[in-house]
Amino acid sequence: MSTTVVEPIPRGTLGARVGRSLWDWFPAVVVFVAGIALWEGLVRGLDVQNFLLPPPSDIARTLWTERDTLWGAAWFTFQEAVGGWVLGCSAGILAAMLFARWPPLAAALLPFAIAANAVPIIAFAPITNNWFGALNQTSKMVIAAVLCFFPVLINTIRGLTSVRPQQIELMRSYAAGQLTVFRRVRFPNALPFIFTGLKVATVLAMIGAIVGDYFGGSQDALGIQIRRQAGVFAFTEAWAAIVAASILGILFYVAVAAVERLTMGWLPSTGGPAE
Amino acid sequence: MNERASVVELRKVSKEFGRGHVRALEDIDLEVRPGEFISLIGPSGCGKSTLLRIVGDLIQPSGGEVVVNGKTARQARIDRDYGIVFQDAVLFDWRTVEKNIALPLETLRWDRTKRSERVQELVDLVELKGFEKHHPWQLSGGMQQRVSIARALSFRPPLLLMDEPFGALDEMTRERLNLELLRIWQQSGSTVVFVTHSIAEAVFLSTHVVVMSPRPGRIVGTVDVDLAQPRGFETREEPRFAELVREVRRLLRTGGGFEVEEPEDEERFIVAEEGL
Numbered sequence: 001m002s003t004t005v006v007e008p009i010p011r012g013t014l015g016a017r018v019g020r021s022l023w024d025w026f027p028a029v030v031v032f033v034a035g036i037a038l039w040e041g042l043v044r045g046l047d048v049q050n051f052l053l054p055p056p057s058d059i060a061r062t063l064w065t066e067r068d069t070l071w072g073a074a075w076f077t078f079q080e081a082v083g084g085w086v087l088g089c090s091a092g093i094l095a096a097m098l099f100a101r102w103p104p105l106a107a108a109l110l111p112f113a114i115a116a117n118a119v120p121i122i123a124f125a126p127i128t129n130n131w132f133g134a135l136n137q138t139s140k141m142v143i144a145a146v147l148c149f150f151p152v153l154i155n156t157i158r159g160l161t162s163v164r165p166q167q168i169e170l171m172r173s174y175a176a177g178q179l180t181v182f183r184r185v186r187f188p189n190a191l192p193f194i195f196t197g198l199k200v201a202t203v204l205a206m207i208g209a210i211v212g213d214y215f216g217g218s219q220d221a222l223g224i225q226i227r228r229q230a231g232v233f234a235f236t237e238a239w240a241a242i243v244a245a246s247i248l249g250i251l252f253y254v255a256v257a258a259v260e261r262l263t264m265g266w267l268p269s270t271g272g273p274a275e
Numbered sequence: 276m277n278e279r280a281s282v283v284e285l286r287k288v289s290k291e292f293g294r295g296h297v298r299a300l301e302d303i304d305l306e307v308r309p310g311e312f313i314s315l316i317g318p319s320g321c322g323k324s325t326l327l328r329i330v331g332d333l334i335q336p337s338g339g340e341v342v343v344n345g346k347t348a349r350q351a352r353i354d355r356d357y358g359i360v361f362q363d364a365v366l367f368d369w370r371t372v373e374k375n376i377a378l379p380l381e382t383l384r385w386d387r388t389k390r391s392e393r394v395q396e397l398v399d400l401v402e403l404k405g406f407e408k409h410h411p412w413q414l415s416g417g418m419q420q421r422v423s424i425a426r427a428l429s430f431r432p433p434l435l436l437m438d439e440p441f442g443a444l445d446e447m448t449r450e451r452l453n454l455e456l457l458r459i460w461q462q463s464g465s466t467v468v469f470v471t472h473s474i475a476e477a478v479f480l481s482t483h484v485v486v487m488s489p490r491p492g493r494i495v496g497t498v499d500v501d502l503a504q505p506r507g508f509e510t511r512e513e514p515r516f517a518e519l520v521r522e523v524r525r526l527l528r529t530g531g532g533f534e535v536e537e538p539e540d541e542e543r544f545i546v547a548e549e550g551l
Contacts, residue, residue, distance in 0.1 A: 166365045169333050174382045175353045184378065188369045264369070 054236040062240040070225070074244040077209050077222035080137045081252065084144020085205035089198055091145065092152030099153075100160035100186070101178070110157075117150040122208065126215045134216040144208030148201035155197030159190025195260040202256050206249040280345055282434050282466040283307035283330055288339030289491075290325055298491035299325050303339065305485065305494065309433070312460055312467045314477035314484045316523065317530070322492030323470045324438050330468060331359055331436050344433060355383065357434040358427030362442045364419035366411040373398065373407040376425045383430055397425040400459060417448035424456070428463060435460075437469045441476070450508075453479055457506055474527070478502075478519045479511060486523060488530030495530035498522050 036056050042048070043055040050058075063070065095113075099106035125143050132139035163186055171181045213223020222245050229237035288303040299322040307313050315323040328334040329341060332348035343351035351357065358379075366375050373394045380390045398404055401421040411419055420440055427435060441449045453476060460467055471477050477484045484498040500519055502510055510516055 164365070166361050166363060167367070169328075170359065170361070170365050171382075172333060173331055173352060173357070173359045174379050175355065176382050180382055184382070185367070188367065191369075 051233055051235045054239055058236045059239045059243060062236045063243060066237060066240060070222075070241060070244050073220050073222045073225045073241065074248055076137070076218065076220045077140075077213060077245070078206075078248045078252070080140035080209035080212065080221070081144055081202075081205040081248075083137065084141040084208055085148050085201055085252075087141060088145030088148025088205070089152045089201055092149045092197065092201075093156050093194065095149075096153050096156030096160060097182075099157055101182075106157070113150065113153060117154070121146050122211050125208075125212045129212065129215050129217070135218055137218075140209045140212035140217065140221075143212045144205040147204040147208040151200045151204065152194070152197035155193045155200075156190055159193030160186045162193075163189050191264060195256070195264070198256050199253060199260070202252040203249060206245065206252065210245055281306045281308050281342075282311075282344060283468065284340075284342040285326075285330070286340040286342075288326070288329060288336050288341060290322065290329065290334070291337045300329075300336075301491040301493050303492070303494060307466060307468060309466055310464060312469065312480055312482045314469045314471055314481040315487060316471055316474065316477045316484055317487030317492070317527070318472065318489050320492075321487040321489040323487055326487075326492070327436050327438050327468060327470050331357055333359075351434075355379070355430055356432055357436050358430070358432040360420070360423050360427045360435070360437045360440045362439040364411070364416075364423040366419055366422055368411055371408050371410055372403060372414070372422050375411065375422055376429055379426060379429050393429060397429055400428070400462070401425045401455070415448075416444050417452060420444065420452065421455075424459065428459070428465070431463070431465075433465055435463075435465050435467045437467060439470050439472065442472070449476070454507065456480065461505065474520055474523050475511065478516060478523060479506065484519075484523055486526040486530060488527075493530075496526045498526065 039053075040055050040057060043053055099110060122143070124146070128142045128146075129139045132142055167185050167189075168181065171185055176184070210223040210226070213221040214227050217224055222241055226238050226241045226245075229235070229241065283305065284307075285303050285305040288300060288305075289298070290300040291298050303326060305313075305326075315326060317323050325334060329336045330343060330348060332341075332343075332352040341348040344354075344356045346354070346356075367378070370378065373391075376394050376397050377390050380393060385393070394407075398407055401424055403418065403421055403425070406414065406418065411422070414422070424440070441452050444452065457480060467480075469477070469480060478498075478500055479502075481500050484500060486495045486498065487493065488495045498519060502513065502515060502519070
């Protein structure tokens with residue numbers, strides 16, 4: 001944590017803070033609006049074919065007219081993502097706690113965890129579909145869970161083990177047991193790392209769920225929608241589905257980041273350790 | 276506790292690291308009596324921090340006998356017979372000042388009201404009123420170290436172990452905290468073992484200065500500091516202060532530890548001699 005830049009959260013009235021953060025967002029908003037305008041202008045000006053890239057206005061219109069099917073499908077896939085995220089993250093944190101507590105266990109299993117992390121897990125999606133049934137949400141949750149597991153595992157282990165030796169010496173001087181050291185030192189110390197893992201995992205969970213859908217599943221799923229619409233050259237619809245997926249993915253990330261902010265009001269910087 | 280009994284008794288204590296390749300401490304005999312303020316001084320590598328950790332049962336000695344408060348060092352640690360302060364304040368960032376101070380009391384399962392009463396007393400003692408709800412990173416280095424001292428004193432241990440607690444602070448803060456530490460020591464009536472590499476600090480604070488030599492760490496001699504209590508800013512200007520500083524320096528030189536002395540201490544010595 002020594003690399004964390006210490007910068008106090010500015011204290012002030014809520015209004016001032018909201019106003020300030022709105023102003024902070026201003027450049028990003030300008031870039032966003034300019035990007036959309038450029039996209040629209042180029043597509044119309046250069047007369048780009050719809051199947052290559054539809055203009056944003058068309059996508060927005062489709063997003064609205066197809067809202068019932070789109071949001072139904074998006075919600076279905078989002079459930080898969082969240083379910084997988086909860087499953088994978090819990091397993092990752094639990095495994096990390098065991099590894100941190102019993103180093104021989106970590107020595108025996110961690111190399112495999114790291115090796116498995118390098119495997120393109122997403123390639124297993126057709127197989128999990130086969131194992132758990134393509135039509136239900138479980139198969140997608142499983143692939144999302146496996147994707148979430150590793151970053152959470154690795155980050156949590158780092159957090160639990162990167163405690164300063166003097167903190168442990170201090171607890172030892174209080175004759176504190178392992179459980180107390182875990183509860184009072186290791187776990188709070190690991191929280192910023194855990195949240196880094198949890199945030200990365202939100203993105204992976206969405207990818208896992210959607211790619212899981214690609215390999216077959218309920219017609220209500222977002223991944224199926226994207227594949228089918230693209231298959232029938234309804235590219236605007238496919239793009240609209242992608243935008244819906246992106247919005248949910250971003251909301252998912254922001255929600256976890258908000259919980260992080262609430263949990264760690266004590267943290268001097270806004271983030272946590274470098275991501 | 277019997278007044279005559281010593282708080283710390285070391286007999287022929289030695290410590291080797293790496294299967295005897297590095298002899299960190301050799302033949303250490305030391306006795307600390309109740310109410311004394313003992314400084315261990317010596318150049319880096321003389322094993323003074325190691326010695327402190329042996330007293331605190333944070334490191335096991337390779338040989339010899341360690342008695343703390345009439346028990347084994349281990350039993351003394353389990354009975355919470357000492358509080359410890361490190362060079363870094365070692366505060367927990369996620370805890371406020373008052374919660375950092377209360378940490379040892381939580382591990383001792385004091386109830387909430389008793390805990391907050393004691394914390395309030397300590398906040399007054401180390402003069403941090405108004406900062407109870409602050410987080411460590413909102414405090415200066417000197418204030419952080421005061422929190423650390425308050426935390427060490429929280430459960431009223433008879434012995435206070437301090438490992439270069441003011442080593443990372445600037446000169447002005449250091450002198451102020453020296454004065455405060457003396458006041459706290461007199462108020463709490465505890466016994467202090469204080470590790471430092473500053474001669475002036477050792478003489479100013481202590482009742483006895485134990486001078487150590489490096490590789491292997493041995494005790495070269497002890498200087499009894501007969502400066503009047505309570506000591507204040509004027510103490511450093513007394514001729515006797517300069518004499519004692521000279522005596523400690525002489526012992527350091529015979530111990531062969533002088534060439535590694537830090538320049539900061541040289542300056543302090545000159546200031547002390549000239550009477551500022």
